[in-house]
Structures are given as structure tokens and as C-alpha cells.
Amino acid sequence: MAFVRVRKVAFVGTGIMGAPIARHILDAGFDLTVHNRTKEKADPLVEAGAHWADTPAAAAKDADVIFTMVGYPDDVEDVYLGKNGILDAAPKGAWMVDLTTSSPTLARELHDAAEVVNKHAVDCPVTGGQQGAEDGTLTLMMGATEVEAKVLLPVLDTFAKSINYLGRPGDGQTCKLCNQVSLASCMVGYADALALARQSGLDLDQVVDVLSQGMGDSAALERLAPKSVVGDYRPGFLNEHMRKDIGLALKDAEDIGVDLPGADTAFNLYDVLCQIGGSKLGTQALTLLYQNEGDAAAAGLDWSLLDADDGGYVDKDSAGEKDAPSQAAAGRKRVQLVSHTRTASQNGEA
Numbered sequence: 001m002a003f004v005r006v007r008k009v010a011f012v013g014t015g016i017m018g019a020p021i022a023r024h025i026l027d028a029g030f031d032l033t034v035h036n037r038t039k040e041k042a043d044p045l046v047e048a049g050a051h052w053a054d055t056p057a058a059a060a061k062d063a064d065v066i067f068t069m070v071g072y073p074d075d076v077e078d079v080y081l082g083k084n085g086i087l088d089a090a091p092k093g094a095w096m097v098d099l100t101t102s103s104p105t106l107a108r109e110l111h112d113a114a115e116v117v118n119k120h121a122v123d124c125p126v127t128g129g130q131q132g133a134e135d136g137t138l139t140l141m142m143g144a145t146e147v148e149a150k151v152l153l154p155v156l157d158t159f160a161k162s163i164n165y166l167g168r169p170g171d172g173q174t175c176k177l178c179n180q181v182s183l184a185s186c187m188v189g190y191a192d193a194l195a196l197a198r199q200s201g202l203d204l205d206q207v208v209d210v211l212s213q214g215m216g217d218s219a220a221l222e223r224l225a226p227k228s229v230v231g232d233y234r235p236g237f238l239n240e241h242m243r244k245d246i247g248l249a250l251k252d253a254e255d256i257g258v259d260l261p262g263a264d265t266a267f268n269l270y271d272v273l274c275q276i277g278g279s280k281l282g283t284q285a286l287t288l289l290y291q292n293e294g295d296a297a298a299a300g301l302d303w304s305l306l307d308a309d310d311g312g313y314v315d316k317d318s319a320g321e322k323d324a325p326s327q328a329a330a331g332r333k334r335v336q337l338v339s340h341t342r343t344a345s346q347n348g349e350a
């Protein structure tokens with residue numbers, strides 16, 4: 001492993017997560033260059049002293065470390081291997097660190113492609129949400145050993161509270177998918193609980209408070225259920241990204257012969273939410289699937305967009321892609337689930 005002292009840092013993808021992470025790097029005194037598909041989202045960083053680059057390649061060309069925090073595996077592929085990709089442009093010995101939640105297989109391919117040309121590519125997805133990014137307290141899952149990744153510590157420390165070394169390339173992504181599988185069922189768990197409470201006429205604030213004191217608690221319940229209760233669906237974590245993550249996990253699980261019934265249920269629900277117009281809402285909007293159509297419409301959802309007649313099955317080969325999942329996930333099971341939740345919600349209408 002070539003040793004570089006990190007001085008110049010590039011950051012590609014300054015969205016909900018990337019912008020605050022990049023800000024911590026800048027505030028720590030690193031010489032930062034940023035690029036984002038939509039330039040405006042990087043403007044505050046540039047105003048704060050970062051350099052702007054017109055392409056990922058231009059950002060990477062003299063950087064010691066290049067971070068990427070884009071949306072989908074396709075975006076990662078584009079940023080690394082596309083016409084203006086960072087893999088070719090990065091200097092020899094440079095590190096490319098992908099913070100995106102992406103495919104473990106792609107992470108391994110990028111790692112191998114980089115090593116061949118004396119560069120380093122490592123998967124390093126994060127958890128902790130928008131708040132963790134803003135507070136600089138993210139948990140990192142690194143597809144490398146501690147010894148290999150030592151050179152990155154000064155810059156990782158600017159936005160992480162915990163760095164976990166999973167060892168092999170791609171293992172960081174696999175660990176992150178495990179996190180998402182667990183989170184997905186926690187989301188469905190609290191959405192189910194709120195539906196039961198609402199239908200039974202209980203005070204929802206009180207129910208969330210009680211659950212948070214016992215074994216029914218989860219970080220999802222504590223941080224997101226209060227938002228669901230008051231109807232705050234602004235995104236910290238986009239529904240379309242949740243659908244992408246569970247889709248990637250289901251694909252991997254299928255490849256190695258593991259059934260994940262909890263994740264399967266969550267995938268179907270998030271897919272429905274995206275199909276009826278909720279892609280850009282936060283994941284806490286899941287509870288709208290259980291509420292009456294008036295609540296859904298007020299949040300911008302439209303149940304008539306749901307194509308309930310497609311009797312296909314989940315196509316996990318495309319489940320982690322940007323455009324495919326809504327088609328891919330159409331399944332008999334989902335239709336049953338939706339008609340069940342809709343009937344339940346309609347029963348609850350005054």
C-alpha cells in the first residue's frame with residue numbers, strides 16, 4: 001500500500017449527506033475540491049472556501065483522497081468509470097473512498113480495478129443519518145483492514161464517531177445492507193404499531209413514549225415515529241434510497257440462498273410508497289400507507305398511480321437500480337399486502 005499524507009481532498013456528491021460531511025472536512029483545514037451533478041447544491045461549500053470542479057475527473061486529478069457520496073450503484077459506476085470518471089483521473093497512490101450505500105459486488109470490482117493501476121478504492125458506507133452527518137458522528141463500515149486504511153484516519157475522524165473495519169473489499173457494503181435490513185423491519189414494526197394504536201383510538205404521542213421505554217424501542221421509533229405522528233415527511237433519508245438498499249440486500253440474499261421475509265415485506269411496502277409518488281419523501285412516510293387516502297393526498301401521494309394488476313414477482317436482479325424496482329417489485333404478494341393495508345386504513349376513516 002502506497003502511503004500518502006492526506007492534504008488534498010475531493011468530494012463528489014454534495015446532497016443531503018455529502019454536503020455536511022464535506023463541510024466537516026473543509027472545516028478541519030483540508031484543501032477541498034467539490035463536484036455535484038447539480039452545482040447549486042455545492043455552492044455553500046464553495047462560498048465557505050472549497051474549490052469547484054466541473055467534472056468528477058477534474059475534482060480527482062490532484063487529490064490524495066477522493067470521497068464519493070452519490071445515490072445509486074449506477075451513479076457510483078458513472079462517477080468511477082464513466083467518461084469523466086475518477087478512476088482514470090486520480091493520481092497514482094490516491095485513495096477513492098465510496099460512502100454511498102451501493103453494491104458489494106461493484107465495490108469489489110472497483111477495488112480490483114484500482115489496484116491494477118496502483119490506486120486504492122475502498123467501500124465505506126455510513127450510518128447515522130442526516131443528523132449524524134451534520135454532527136460529524138457517523139458510524140463507518142470500511143471494506144478494508146485497519147492497517148490498510150490507516151492513512152485515511154485524519155480525514156475520516158472529521159466526520160465519524162466510529163470506524164469499523166470489516167476486512168475485505170465489499171464487506172463494508174454487506175455490513176451496511178445488514179443494517180438496512182434491520183432498519184427496514186424496525187420501520188415496518190413501528191408503522192404497524194402506530195396503525196394499531198390509531199385504529200384503537202390511543203394517543204399516538206403517548207404510545208411512542210411508552211414504546212421507547214421498553215423492548216419495543218428502536219432508533220427508528222425514537223427518531224422517526226414522532227415525525228410520522230405530526231405528519232413531518234421531509235426527507236432525512238429518501239424512500240427511494242430505502243427501496244434501493246433493501247433491493248440490494250434481497251439480491252445478495254438470493255445469490256447466497258438466504259430468505260429475508262422481513263426485508264421482503266419492507267421492500268414491497270417501500271416500493272408501493274415510491275410508486276404512489278413518495279420517492280422523495282422521508283422514510284417515516286411509510287405510515288401513510290396505513291392512513292386514510294386524505295392524509296396520503298395531503299402529503300402528495302396518489303393511490304391511483306398504483307398498478308395493482310401486474311402480477312409479476314420481485315426481480316431482484318434489478319432491485320437495486322434507479323428505475324427498475326417499481327416494475328420489478330410488482331407481485332401478487334404486494335397486491336395482497338396493499339389491499340390489506342388499504343382496507344384497514346379505509347375502515348379507519350371517519
Ligand code: NAP
Nearest residue numbers: 013015016017036037038070071075101129130236237241
Ligand atoms: P442525495 O441527497 O440524493 O445525494 C446524492 C447526491 O449525489 C446528489 O446531490 C446528486 O446530485 C449527486 N449525484 C448523483 N449522481 C451523480 C453523478 N453521476 N455525478 C455527480 N453527482 C451525482 O442522497 P443522500 O441522502 O445524500 O444519500 C446519498 C447516499 O448515501 C445514498 O446511497 C443513500 O442511500 C446513502 N445514505 C443516506 C443516508 C441518509 O440518511 N440520507 C444515510 C446513510 C446512507 P443531484 O443534486 O443532481 O441529484
